[in-house]
Amino acid sequence: MLSLLISFCVLGYASAEQSPWPSGAAGDLAFERSDFMKSSAYRIPDRASSDYAESGAYGTVNKAWDKTHSGQWFIEEQRYGFDAVGAGLAWDRKDLVDRGLKIFDWGFAQQQADGSFHCPDAFHSTSFFIEATARTALLLSASKYSANFAPWVASVKPKLLSAARWMTDPKVERKGRESNAPYTHRRYLVASALGFVGKLDDDPALIAKSQEYIKEGLALQAPAGFNPEKGGWDSSYHAVGLTFAIRYYTIVADAATRKAMEPMIDKGLAWLATRVTTDGSVVVTGNTRTGLGQEIGRNLKPKTMSYGSAYRAFAYWSMLREDKKLQETADLLARYDRSKR
Numbered sequence: 001m002l003s004l005l006i007s008f009c010v011l012g013y014a015s016a017e018q019s020p021w022p023s024g025a026a027g028d029l030a031f032e033r034s035d036f037m038k039s040s041a042y043r044i045p046d047r048a049s050s051d052y053a054e055s056g057a058y059g060t061v062n063k064a065w066d067k068t069h070s071g072q073w074f075i076e077e078q079r080y081g082f083d084a085v086g087a088g089l090a091w092d093r094k095d096l097v098d099r100g101l102k103i104f105d106w107g108f109a110q111q112q113a114d115g116s117f118h119c120p121d122a123f124h125s126t127s128f129f130i131e132a133t134a135r136t137a138l139l140l141s142a143s144k145y146s147a148n149f150a151p152w153v154a155s156v157k158p159k160l161l162s163a164a165r166w167m168t169d170p171k172v173e174r175k176g177r178e179s180n181a182p183y184t185h186r187r188y189l190v191a192s193a194l195g196f197v198g199k200l201d202d203d204p205a206l207i208a209k210s211q212e213y214i215k216e217g218l219a220l221q222a223p224a225g226f227n228p229e230k231g232g233w234d235s236s237y238h239a240v241g242l243t244f245a246i247r248y249y250t251i252v253a254d255a256a257t258r259k260a261m262e263p264m265i266d267k268g269l270a271w272l273a274t275r276v277t278t279d280g281s282v283v284v285t286g287n288t289r290t291g292l293g294q295e296i297g298r299n300l301k302p303k304t305m306s307y308g309s310a311y312r313a314f315a316y317w318s319m320l321r322e323d324k325k326l327q328e329t330a331d332l333l334a335r336y337d338r339s340k341r
Contacts, residue, residue, distance in 0.1 A: 021319050025142040025199075027250045032086045032139065036315045036327075040334040041308055042087040049084035049100055056106030060299055066106075074298050075117040076128035078107035085136050089143055097145065101152055104133050108159050115162030116172075123167060123176030124186065127193045130163050131244070134196035138251060141200075157201060164197040168209055184227035185241030187217030192244045195252035211257060214248065217241070218264050225271030227264075229289050235275045235282050236290040236303070239310040242268050246316045269317060272310065273329055280336025282310060307337035 021027055031037065042048065052058045057066035058077050065073035081103030088096030107129055110117055117126055137156055140149040166172055167190070180186040191213035198206030217227070226233040227241050242265060249261050275283045282305050284291025290303040297303050311333035318326035 023250060025138040025251055028135070028247060029089065029139045029142045031250075031316050031319060033090050034315075034319070036330065036334075037086070038090050040311060040315075040337070041083075042090045043338070045087040045091045045093060045096060048087035048096060049080050049082075049103055051080075052099070052103050056102045056104075056109075058103050058106070062106075072120055073110075074119050074121070074125045075107050075110065076125040077298060078103055079128045079132035081107075082132040082136055085139070089139060089145075094145065094148070097140070097149070100136065101149075104136065104156075107133070108156060111159055111163065115159075115164075115166035117163075121179070123172060124179060126163055126167060127176075127186070127190045130160060130167070131189060131193040131196060134160050134193065134200055135247065135251070137200050138196060153200075160197045161201050161203070164194055164203075164206055167194065168206070182230045183237070184217055184220045184229060185237045185244065187213045187220070188241045188244035188248060191217070192248045192252070195248055199252055207252060210248070210252060214245075214253075214257060214261065217245070218260060221264050221267065225267035227268060232286065232288040233271075234287045234289045235272060235284060236287065236305045236309070238268065238272060239282075239313055240306055242272070242313040243309045243316070246313060246320070250316075250320070265317060269314060269326065272313070276310075276329060276333065280332040280334075280339075282307070282333070307333055311337065 022030055049058070051060075051063075053063045053066060055066055056078075057063045058080050061071075062073045062077045065071055081100035084096045084100035084103070086100075088094060088098075088100065107117075110119075112118060116122060117129070119125055133156060137153045137160070140146060141153055167176065176190075180190070191210040193210075194206050194213070195210035197203065198210060221227050222233070224233075227238050229237045245261060245265060245268075249258055249265070253261060272282075277283065284305060287294070289295050291305050293302045295303045311330045314326050314333065315330035318324070318330060
């Protein structure tokens with residue numbers, strides 16, 4: 001395994017706060033458009049978000065529900081529209097951005113008057129969708145396509161705000177917190193969903209609420225560096241949570257919040273590096289949720305390691321930290337992921 005000590009000593013880093021990498025949505029957009037993302041997540045752009053129906057319903061479960069409106073559906077499945085948006089922004093493909101927005105629009109068409117989505121596990125499922133769509137609105141507004149997509153951004157802003165206010169309704173939020181309690185990564189997911197809407201709508205209350213979730217997540221990190229899931233570690237969900245955290249760090253966090261988050265991200269990546277083998281595969285031994293058939297996903301398949309989240313986390317933080325060792329780990333993970341597809 002890669003050594004725990006490979007360039008992860010905080011004293012050896014350039015400060016991410018002083019990094020020349022742009023902050024805010026412009027910084028997130030720069031990462032999505034980076035050469036690394038073009039060679040990894042967006043290597044074959046036409047495949048991005050390709051599992052959709054003509055209506056915009058995405059994935060096996062939602063496409064089936066769209067035909068009969070019976071059985072289960074999940075608003076979170078529509079979040080995969082961002083893959084097409086990201087690929088479109090990376091490769092200057094407006095047609096792919098349009099594909100992603102069509103997928104999102106199907107999701108918004110299911111929204112209720114109170115801002116909710118009537119699907120199972122609604123609080124958690126909504127947080128995924130809102131994170132992806134609010135981030136899309138921010139990135140489109142920061143891109144060269146801002147004028148082209150300004151009408152779409154304007155149309156979804158009130159819908160996003162309504163959903164965020166539904167999530168923060170005390171009764172709704174209390175149940176959501178109870179359901180999310182065993183899962184550290186969900187703190188960073190909810191923080192990003194609320195924080196992105198707060199930035200989009202210039203809503204200080206939502207940003208303050210998002211900071212509560214960041215503080216909760218930071219307090220949960222284990223001394224060894226992993227962010228607990230169901231009482232133990234899980235290399236996949238750990239990577240997912242770090243990816244949400246780094247996006248929040250770039251787009252939403254103020255100087256004080258960034259300073260508080262940096263040790264968690266440094267330690268979290270250091271721990272994850274110890275799970276990466278010399279061929280780029282990630283050890284799943286001891287995982288509480290993924291890689292060993294423990295949990296079944298919305299697609300009715302066993303949950304596996306999210307290599308995309310892992311290489312994104314290392315590459316993104318590498319750009320902010322200006323640390324070549326982090327990028328080397330990202331490249332190793334991305335090569336392994338490509339070899340298995």
